[in-house]
Amino acid sequence: MKADALRGHLDSLILAVVEKQPLHGYAIIEALSARSGGELDLPTGTIYPALRRLEKAGYLDSSWSEVGGRKRRTYELSSAGRRALATHRQEWKTFSQVVSGVLGEA
Amino acid sequence: MEPMSAVDVYLADLRAAIPGPSHTRRTLLREAGDHLEDATDAYTAAGYTADEAEALALRDFGSVDDIAPGFRDTVAIGAARRTALLLVLVMLPQAFLWDGGIELGASAHSAAPDSGLFHTLDIVIGYAGTAGALGAIIALAVTAIGQRWLQIGRRTAQLTAAWSLAIAVTIPIIGFTMLVLTGGITLLLALSALAFMVTPFTLVALSAQRTLAAC
Structure with a gap:
């Protein structure tokens, strides 16, 4: 799946992968890849502007912490991010049901 | 090596x-x-x-060609946010310092001259100050929490920097002209203008220039 197809959804995907635990950039990319079965095909460097944007929007909190003996900037979901993720999940569920219903089988 | x-x-x-x-x-x-x-x-x-x-x-x-634009947007927006914050912090106390609780001009024994130019400038600086403060608050909101709803990039950063630069140049010029028109600039008045008007707005102008450089 190319980056163009992800437009508008990358932010929610990022929020989803840090929902359970704080992760640093590389781990977020790994989690996205694993949870998509390797289908997400986007330059991994594009994640960092998105992470910064989500942080400034108040959806993520970040801090520098030790990960495997190295200092890494880790990101975790804020309470506003949790609410935004829940909203997007609901919207996506409705949207996918509608589209599936229309496309359905010929 | x-x-x-x-x-x-x-x-x-x-x-x-x-x-x-x-x-x-x-x-x-x-x-x-x-x-x-x-x-x-x-x-x-x-x-x-x-x-x-x-x-x-x-x-x-x-590739650098693919990645750099996103990084540049992020850096420029960050710089614009700092400039907007600085402008807010500089603008908010201005009315209080000059017309409100402290009344620096009156403290320095300066009197408002009864001239048309002075009154026109007084009206202009009032509008410019209000517009500058409102613009800065809007820019601050847009470059922070506003990113929840708005896709912004270098154009927003440029606009914020240009607005901040215009305000940072306009207000001290008008303010200083008004002080000159009072006809009696004292040392205290000059130092007040330097400390509370020229210096803070110079910092805003420098921050705006850094933002433009990042765009």
């Missing part, structure tokens, strides 16, 4: 493609370096040679 690795060369190219000195730029580049280090290690652990691992990590990360 040890030759630069492919990752070092890439990071130097990326650094060169993102203008403007800033904390945001440094931390973004550091995160990019950390990412490439982790990715190279992962490929090395998977059995690739060091050169192959670096090449694969760089391929995954994306």
Whole structure:
């Protein structure tokens, strides 16, 4: 799946992968890849502007912490991010049901 | 001297493609370096040679041409946010300092002259001050929490910087002209203008210039 197809959804995907635990950039990319079965095909460097944007929007909190003996900037979901993720999940569920219903089988 | 690795060369190219000195730029580049280090290690652990691992990590990360625009937007927006915050902090006390609780002009025994030019400037500075403060607050909101709803980039940063620069130049010029028109600039009045008007607005102007440089 190319980056163009992800437009508008990358932010929610990022929020989803840090929902359970704080992760640093590389781990977020790994989690996205694993949870998509390797289908997400986007330059991994594009994640960092998105992470910064989500942080400034108040959806993520970040801090520098030790990960495997190295200092890494880790990101975790804020309470506003949790609410935004829940909203997007609901919207996506409705949207996918509608589209599936229309496309359905010929 | 040890030759630069492919990752070092890439990071130097990326650094060169993102203008403007800033904390945001440094931390973004550091995160990019950390990412490439982790990715190279992962490929090395998977059995690739060091050169192959670096090449694969760089391929995954994306070319400088692909990645730099997003990084530039982030740096420029960060710089614009700082400029807007500075302008808000400088603008908010101005009315209080000059017309409100402290009344610096009156304290310095200056009197408002009964001239048309002075009154016109008084009205203009009032509108410019209000517009400057409102614009700064809007820019601050848009470049922070506003990113929840708005897709912003370098154009927003440029607009914020241009607005801040215009206000930072206009208000001190009008303010200083008004002080001259009072006909009795004292040392205290001059020092007050320097401390509370010229210096803070110069800082805003410098911040706006840094933002424009990052755009």
